[in-house]
Amino acid sequence: MSSSSKLHAAISFLFLLLFGAPSLAQSEREIAQGYMDGQMIIRLDDEVVARHEQRRLLEAEGFRVLHAYPMIGAFFVAFDPSVPVPAMLRRYARRPEVLWVESNALGRRDQLLPNDSGFANCYALHNTGQTVNGDPGTADADMDCPEAWSLITDASAVRIAVVDSGCRITHTDLMANIWTNPGEIAGNGVDDDGNGLIDDLHGWDFLGDDGSPDDFDGHGTNVTGCIAMRGNNGSGGTGVCWQAQVMVIKDGDAIPQVALSAMGIEYAAMNGAVACNFSTGYGSGSYPVLQQAVNVAESLGMIICVAAGNSSQNLDLVADAPATYANGNLLVVAASNNDDGLTSFSNYGATTVDVAAAGDDVYTTSRFSNTAYAYVAGTSFSAPLATGCVGLMRAYNTGAGHLAVINAIISTADQKPAFSGKTVSNGRINLFAALIALGSGSGGSGPPAPDPMTFAVAPVLVTASTAAMMATTATPGPVEYKFDLVTSSGSGGTSSGWQTSSSYQDALLSPDAGFEWTVRARNASDLSETLPSAPAGVWTPAATPGLVSITNITNGGFEVVTIGSSGNPISTDYSLRVGNLYVGPGGQVQVAEYFQDRNLWDGVVVKGLEPYTAYIIRARARNALGILSAIGPAIVTTTSLLGPAAAGEVGIASGAPEQLFSINGSTGGVARLVFASAGAPFSFEVDQPSTMAQPANFAVIAWWGVPNQVWEFDIPPYLGHGRLVFTPCDANPGLPAFNVVSTFGSACGELLQASSLTPWTAINSGIPYPLPDITFQAIVEESPGVYAAGNAIIFRYQ
Numbered sequence: 169m170s171s172s173s174k175l176h177a178a179i180s181f182l183f184l185l186l187f188g189a190p191s192l193a194q195s196e197r198e199i200a201q202g203y204m205d206g207q208m209i210i211r212l213d214d215e216v217v218a219r220h221e222q223r224r225l226l227e228a229e230g231f232r233v234l235h236a237y238p239m240i241g242a243f244f245v246a247f248d249p250s251v252p253v254p255a256m257l258r259r260y261a262r263r264p265e266v267l268w269v270e271s272n273a274l275g276r277r278d279q280l281l282p283n284d285s286g287f288a289n290c291y292a293l294h295n296t297g298q299t300v301n302g303d304p305g306t307a308d309a310d311m312d313c314p315e316a317w318s319l320i321t322d323a324s325a326v327r328i329a330v331v332d333s334g335c336r337i338t339h340t341d342l343m344a345n346i347w348t349n350p351g352e353i354a355g356n357g358v359d360d361d362g363n364g365l366i367d368d369l370h371g372w373d374f375l376g377d378d379g380s381p382d383d384f385d386g387h388g389t390n391v392t393g394c395i396a397m398r399g400n401n402g403s404g405g406t407g408v409c410w411q412a413q414v415m416v417i418k419d420g421d422a423i424p425q426v427a428l429s430a431m432g433i434e435y436a437a438m439n440g441a442v443a444c445n446f447s448t449g450y451g452s453g454s455y456p457v458l459q460q461a462v463n464v465a466e467s468l469g470m471i472i473c474v475a476a477g478n479s480s481q482n483l484d485l486v487a488d489a490p491a492t493y494a495n496g497n498l499l500v501v502a503a504s505n506n507d508d509g510l511t512s513f514s515n516y517g518a519t520t521v522d523v524a525a526a527g528d529d530v531y532t533t534s535r536f537s538n539t540a541y542a543y544v545a546g547t548s549f550s551a552p553l554a555t556g557c558v559g560l561m562r563a564y565n566t567g568a569g570h571l572a573v574i575n576a577i578i579s580t581a582d583q584k585p586a587f588s589g590k591t592v593s594n595g596r597i598n599l600f601a602a603l604i605a606l607g608s609g610s611g612g613s614g615p616p617a618p619d620p621m622t623f624a625v626a627p628v629l630v631t632a633s634t635a636a637m638m639a640t641t642a643t644p645g646p647v648e649y650k651f652d653l654v655t656s657s658g659s660g661g662t663s664s665g666w667q668t669s670s671s672y673q674d675a676l677l678s679p680d681a682g683f684e685w686t687v688r689a690r691n692a693s694d695l696s697e698t699l700p701s702a703p704a705g706v707w708t709p710a711a712t713p714g715l716v717s718i719t720n721i722t723n724g725g726f727e728v729v730t731i732g733s734s735g736n737p738i739s740t741d742y743s744l745r746v747g748n749l750y751v752g753p754g755g756q757v758q759v760a761e762y763f764q765d766r767n768l769w770d771g772v773v774v775k776g777l778e779p780y781t782a783y784i785i786r787a788r789a790r791n792a793l794g795i796l797s798a799i800g801p802a803i804v805t806t807t808s809l810l811g812p813a814a815a816g817e818v819g820i821a822s823g824a825p826e827q828l829f830s831i832n833g834s835t836g837g838v839a840r841l842v843f844a845s846a847g848a849p850f851s852f853e854v855d856q857p858s859t860m861a862q863p864a865n866f867a868v869i870a871w872w873g874v875p876n877q878v879w880e881f882d883i884p885p886y887l888g889h890g891r892l893v894f895t896p897c898d899a900n901p902g903l904p905a906f907n908v909v910s911t912f913g914s915a916c917g918e919l920l921q922a923s924s925l926t927p928w929t930a931i932n933s934g935i936p937y938p939l940p941d942i943t944f945q946a947i948v949e950e951s952p953g954v955y956a957a958g959n960a961i962i963f964r965y966q
Contacts, residue, residue, distance in 0.1 A: 203271035206249030211242040216265040220629035305506030315600035321410040323559040329436035329444040332388035334381040334418040341404040345396040347413040371416035374428040381418035393533030394552035408556025430461035445555040447475040447548035466497040475547035476515040483517035503527025516590035525550040567644030616642040620699035642689035655684035679711035710789035713800040723779035
């Protein structure tokens with residue numbers, strides 16, 4: 169690579185790192201290929217790279233981190249979209265510190281277009297054989313909801329999540345049933361609940377990265393209505409849950425993205441949702457980030473109701489993530505019609521699809537106005553009917569685990585011929601029977617179980633100054649949790665206060681300090697508390713060092729002035745990274761990272777760099793426990809093209825005409841080698857000739873000083889973009905000076921384009937007087953505003 173190419177590459181890298189802003193919207197080409205350009209999800213091995221160091225490692229590789237999954241442990245990253253995603257996946261899959269890596273795949277919403285709009289009975293909930301959208305039904309082909317409502321109509325004691333295209337939360341039949349985050353203060357621009365998201369009042373839009381998950385597609389509003397159209401309010405339709413808390417989470421518009429879907433599922437689980445609707449399929453890939461999100465949800469007991477899909481396929485034979493994952497918290501739902509038949513479009517599977525629910529001519533809310541409704545069809549709407557059932561069941565028995573709830577649904581389904589051999593249950597959901605089978609639980613007062621509490625996720629650093637943790641689920645609910653900071657050797661840590669979320673992040677922890685927390689739970693009704701958990705904690709890394717200041721840049725290195733210490737104690741060591749290398753003992757660059765006291769870095773001369781190359785220089789700190797800080801801010805410097813400027817006195821010896829003399833060791837004559845700093849001018853005196861009777865001319869001829877070269881050279885072609893001047897500057901104006909004749913221009917410091925350069929000569933045509941001091945400096949403008957000095961002058965005497 170040429171020097172100019174190296175510099176361009178370095179500048180391009182910095183531009184991408186600092187200013188890259190990848191789009192989360194899909195282009196037509198991306199939709200066709202099935203994944204987003206310039207994006208991937210990567211999971212590093214915690215045993216190879218410490219968790220708190222992973223983000224900085226990825227940023228050092230040139231990635232922009234778009235999202236860090238708190239529990240999954242992966243990172244959603246962006247890179248130059250001109251680099252093919254498959255090539256990046258192959259490159260990083262081979263890295264020893266990488267557990268897995270995948271593209272940001274695009275999924276599908278399995279929705280059939282609405283048939284019509286208008287009011288009709290919701291046969292899925294109560295079927296008397298009425299005609300729905302022109303189609304007569306069969307009596308009792310429903311979920312026996314009126315019977316179930318005699319036991320419970322209100323699911324607002326629990327949280328239900330919808331991961332979809334957003335929702336029109338202002339719809340008159342939905343707005344009272346939308347979750348409001350109790351830990352957030354609306355509109356104050358502050359992350360009040362410490363979960364890393366500002367003003368996530370009703371959920372989160374992971375596509376727009378804000379707290380307004382508006383629905384521009386309609387699918388999410390349709391889904392939400394199936395679960396929670398307000399019941400018994402005298403207008404519109406009725407959802408399975410008359411009252412509810414629906415958490416609105418957006419993972420895309422019409423086309424979801426796997427990175428965002430995983431974020432949504434993880435967010436729902438971490439914010440205490442007991443049921444989550446996911447009417448999306450991603451096909452036959454493995455999708456590690458989605459699998460890990462489902463695993464996180466399972467560890468926290470959240471049931472995910474998944475649409476089976478609309479391809480008329482047997483999922484026992486054809487994989488479709490996440491419907492065909494083996495997790496025990498998934499309830500996969502096929503679509504039935506108002507005659508208790510399996511719809512022609514529904515997927516099925518005797519071992520993979522659990523149960524059926526209505527999915528044809530389903531009446532629900534529409535996004536088109538605050539009072540709009542529509543008929544929709546697809547397994548996308550069978551799944552939320554099941555989600556509503558799960559929500560009511562978990563509100564009815566808050567102590568029931570996810571396996572007990574799913575087993576109750578499967579074991580009590582109304583078995584019908586159409587579903588025999590097509591689902592695990594051979595039937596369609598019967599909510600009333602499922603509630604009876606599950607039972608209402610003990611209710612009771614006193615401290616919740618388990619007692620004492622334990623950490624589901626022990627405190628772990630998610631940034632250098634933020635610790636995240638999660639409690640095990642306490643039952644029966646409703647339950648509140650409190651995370652107490654019990655030990656601290658630094659500042660910034662706080663206790664949480666009582667909260668409904670079982671997760672907590674403590675931010676602004678001071679560097680190089682230890683922090684320990686315990687967690688306890690209490691019954692929200694009588695405030696009976698559990699015993700606190702055993703303490704668990706973290707030790708924060710040293711503070712990230714500040715900028716590295718340098719001086720005396722040469723063609724092979726530079727001198728370190730100091731490293732910003734950021735207030736770290738004197739026991740802190742620092743390493744110095746230059747490009748992809750580290751500075752070792754004596755200043756020589758090496759592959760291995762080397763640490764030493766900051767004061768020992770002051771004055772170190774770095775050696776072994778390439779000439780005319782851009783280098784990114786950063787430092788990081790290591791505390792006395794060996795914990796590494798994040799990598800510090802970068803400065804960029806470009807080494808000089810030329811070597812050090814020469815300086816010294818040269819005397820003329822007798823000899824034949826055209827005898828040559830040089831300051832820096834060119835061919836012929838007397839060589840005097842005296843070095844000065846790069847860029848510094850030098851002075852010399854030329855003595856009068858030994859033979860005074862003959863006139864003599866002294867010529868100073870420009871020579872392009874490429875290191876390790878000799879004689880006189882033209883400017884190399886690859887430096888044609890630069891500028892060069894020999895600057896004749898009178899060192900002693902009181903003495904006569906050379907009569908300068910030069911094609912470079914006569915003004916001191918004048919720069920001419922390289923393409924116009926020809927050799928030039930400064931001539932003294934008179935004797936017998938000695939020539940005076942004169943100062944010369946060769947200047948190269950290697951790039952705009954970056955100058956270096958030449959390293960050789962040739963004197964010709966004749």
